[in-house]
């Protein structure tokens with residue numbers, strides 16, 4: 834298992850991974866845009882020629898890093914890998930003067946506990962933010 838930068842060649846594998854591991858649907862092309870804007874912050878977990886995890890984000894003009902997706906295949910969770918991916922992304926963002934990390938998470942997601950553990954606080958609620966009507970919680974942390 835290695836953590837590597839995302840490459841265009843990973844795109845089909847990434848789409849398969851996301852189908853199996855997250856509820857939201859993304860257009861394939863979005864990932865090429867995310868990669869072009871900030872390739873250093875687009876990380877994948879490779880294992881047996883498959884993608885088993887991903888973390889990507891965007892640098893906002895207001896010194897904020899926005900985490901767009903962080904997800905691991907079930908068998909790779911709760912081993913410290915999510916924390917590692919997030920910290921690697923944050924580390925990459927420091928070159929851009931980032932001072933704050935922000936993200937949205939489903940109100941019904943266990944991931945809220947993960948982010949709290951990493952010192953994120955809930956700062957806002959986005960009513961009916963997700964396709965199925967679930968509220969979004971905005972979480973942030975100062976770095």
Ligand SMILES: CC(C)(COP(=O)(O)OP(=O)(O)OC[C@H]1O[C@@H](n2cnc3c(N)ncnc32)[C@H](O)[C@@H]1OP(=O)(O)O)[C@@H](O)C(=O)NCCC(=O)NCCS
Pocket residue numbers: 854855903904905906909910911912913914915916917937938939942943944946947948950951
């Ligand atoms: C959220 C996710 C990326 C976390 O990654 P992970 O590798 O499982 O988390 P880690 O092992 O790095 O955990 C870091 C800390 O958070 C805690 N934590 C992680 N998941 C947790 C959970 N579901 N409940 C309670 N605590 C949790 C861990 O106990 C750990 O604490 P510690 O440092 O004191 O040991 C992963 O669970 C996942 O892919 N979930 C499905 C996709 C998803 O929901 N993504 C987020 C959408 S915004």
